[in-house]
Amino acid sequence: MFITKFLEDIGRYFILMGEVFRRPDNLRMYWIAFARDLYTLGVKSLGLVCIISIFVGAVVTLQTALNLENPIIPKYYIAIATRESIILEFSPTMISLILAGKVVYNNASTLGTMRVSVQIDALEVMGVKSASYLIMPKIAACLIFNPVLIVLSMFLGIVGGYFAGSITGMISSTEFIDGLQMDYRPFYIYYALVKTVVFAFIITTVSAYYGYYVKGGAVEVGENSTKAVVSSSLVLIVANYIITQLLLS
Amino acid sequence: MIRVENVQKSFGDNHVLKGIDATFLEGRTNLIIGKSGSGKTVFLKCLLGLHDTDEGIIDYDGRILSEMSKEQRRKLRLELGMVFQGSALFDSLTVEENVSFPLKMFTNKSKAEIAERTNFCLNRVRIENANHLFPAEISGGMQKRVAIARAIVMNPKYLFCDEPNSGLDPKTAMVIDELIKEITEEFNITTVINTHDMNSVLQVGDNIIFLADGKKVWEGTKEEVITTDNEEMVNFVFSSELFKKIRRAARKEQNLP
Ligand SMILES: Nc1ncnc2c1ncn2[C@@H]1O[C@H](COP(=O)(O)OP(=O)(O)OP(=O)(O)O)[C@@H](O)[C@H]1O
Ligand SMILES: [Mg+2]
Numbered sequence: 001m002f003i004t005k006f007l008e009d010i011g012r013y014f015i016l017m018g019e020v021f022r023r024p025d026n027l028r029m030y031w032i033a034f035a036r037d038l039y040t041l042g043v044k045s046l047g048l049v050c051i052i053s054i055f056v057g058a059v060v061t062l063q064t065a066l067n068l069e070n071p072i073i074p075k076y077y078i079a080i081a082t083r084e085s086i087i088l089e090f091s092p093t094m095i096s097l098i099l100a101g102k103v104v105y106n107n108a109s110t111l112g113t114m115r116v117s118v119q120i121d122a123l124e125v126m127g128v129k130s131a132s133y134l135i136m137p138k139i140a141a142c143l144i145f146n147p148v149l150i151v152l153s154m155f156l157g158i159v160g161g162y163f164a165g166s167i168t169g170m171i172s173s174t175e176f177i178d179g180l181q182m183d184y185r186p187f188y189i190y191y192a193l194v195k196t197v198v199f200a201f202i203i204t205t206v207s208a209y210y211g212y213y214v215k216g217g218a219v220e221v222g223e224n225s226t227k228a229v230v231s232s233s234l235v236l237i238v239a240n241y242i243i244t245q246l247l248l249s
Numbered sequence: 250m251i252r253v254e255n256v257q258k259s260f261g262d263n264h265v266l267k268g269i270d271a272t273f274l275e276g277r278t279n280l281i282i283g284k285s286g287s288g289k290t291v292f293l294k295c296l297l298g299l300h301d302t303d304e305g306i307i308d309y310d311g312r313i314l315s316e317m318s319k320e321q322r323r324k325l326r327l328e329l330g331m332v333f334q335g336s337a338l339f340d341s342l343t344v345e346e347n348v349s350f351p352l353k354m355f356t357n358k359s360k361a362e363i364a365e366r367t368n369f370c371l372n373r374v375r376i377e378n379a380n381h382l383f384p385a386e387i388s389g390g391m392q393k394r395v396a397i398a399r400a401i402v403m404n405p406k407y408l409f410c411d412e413p414n415s416g417l418d419p420k421t422a423m424v425i426d427e428l429i430k431e432i433t434e435e436f437n438i439t440t441v442i443n444t445h446d447m448n449s450v451l452q453v454g455d456n457i458i459f460l461a462d463g464k465k466v467w468e469g470t471k472e473e474v475i476t477t478d479n480e481e482m483v484n485f486v487f488s489s490e491l492f493k494k495i496r497r498a499a500r501k502e503q504n505l506p
Contacts, residue, residue, distance in 0.1 A: 119337055121299060122333060124299065126355075126403075127326035127355065129323075
């Protein structure tokens with residue numbers, strides 16, 4: 001029972017993707033929708049991402065410093081540890097999960113509302129490729145803007161760590177900067193960005209799937225939006241494991 | 250002209266349409282009437298291709314819907330307009346943006362041309378000074394009229410309306426009916442309207458099809474509604490005692506028993 005439902009979901013998800021990636025009728029209209037989605041899904045998340053990143057960066061540095069209070073271990077290890085945990089995991093995965101909550105709920109409920117108030121049927125009857133017109137711009141907006149958010153988050157996380165270290169006197173600014181430059185691997189950034197892009201795709205398409213196929217009314221829209229958040233978070237965490245296995249081991 | 254032959258549609262065990270034949274002519278307001286739940290909306294959705302039929306032929310001036318490719322169906326849809334039961338306006342767009350949406354999506358018209366056509370259609374349905382309001386900010390009757398404006402903005406050959414006057418007061422309902430009839434005749438559109446409103450039937454029914462239990466039970470014009478002896482039809486349209494009296498009076502005038 002559960003298995004058949006699962007397989008059916010997967011099948012319908014791929015059918016929807018087939019509908020989404022179709023040639024736009026009018027690029028200008030897609031462009032306008034893209035700009036709007038870039039604003040609602042991306043720009044509007046900037047504040048949240050900035051604040052979380054600075055504070056989590058600070059906390060990571062302080063916790064690492066407290067755990068490395070051993071005279072044999074050089075202080076700059078604190079900076080290295082902060083850098084690695086932020087670039088490898090905190091920014092790409094945690095921030096994507098936080099965005100998943102926000103973006104997924106937004107996508108699923110907007111599409112769901114359009115479905116139950118027959119606005120999607122209205123588009124279809126006009127001859128508009130509704131799945132493509134409504135969903136493709138959202139995917140494009142997140143694929144382009146999430147990496148920007150993540151890189152910003154990495155930068156601010158490290159800045160947060162830097163200030164927390166100096167203010168508390170746990171690690172001096174020169175030691176911190178020395179540490180940041182030590183044993184630096186650009187590949188980690190590449191790995192983080194690959195994750196970010198895959199996660200952005202998961203977030204937007206899973207949410208679209210749950211919203212686009214809603215049946216019923218306001219209650220079902222709410223239920224499906226919640227399901228969308230849960231499912232996309234689960235898929236994201238599994239994908240995180242697979243990508244890490246593929247790229248880092 | 251739209252020709253329908255033996256259209257059947259089931260949802261699981263629920264056999265909603267059990268073989269319907271009909272012809273809808275251009276320049277006419279064709280009415281589909283029937284009790285709530287008799288399958289009017291399902292029938293309209295079959296015509297539009299929003300539901301696939303299980304059986305039967307739907308023929309748009311020689312083009313058979315079931316034989317068309319996805320792309321051909323999309324092309325056909327550019328020739329048709331639809332007014333949904335709940336108006337289905339895009340709630341994130343203003344009145345003006347709703348009406349101009351199909352033009353922006355499917356034509357290369359300039360801004361000025363789009364504005365002109367949009368205002369023409371809004372004027373046609375007598376909407377004034379509401380261009381920049383959102384659907385939530387206008388009344389139900391106005392929403393219906395905006396939906397009609399949006400449906401005719403691309404100069405459709407076929408117009409479908411699902412209960413265009415439900416939820417409106419009798420006077421406004423009549424205005425909407427008359428408006429659809431005028432537009433139909435003015436632009437020679439093949440119009441199909443779902444309704445269970447007796448006023449509409451007697452006001453604009455050029456060609457009326459009565460559905461009951463998934464079948465066509467009666468067919469005729471609004472004049473024939475008065476003269477018919479089909480009991481089911483008479484009971485449906487003249488449901489109250491008062492209406493029955495009116496019918497008897499009308500028949501007397503025409504020297505009918
Ligand atoms: N998508 C669907 N899935 C399953 N059953 C459906 C679906 N749409 C309609 N039905 C069923 O088809 C029957 C006819 O419904 P329909 O909406 O066409 O009635 P209607 O004549 O338009 O009624 P109303 O005047 O109230 O709008 C009902 O029994 C309904 O339950
Ligand atoms: Mg209906």
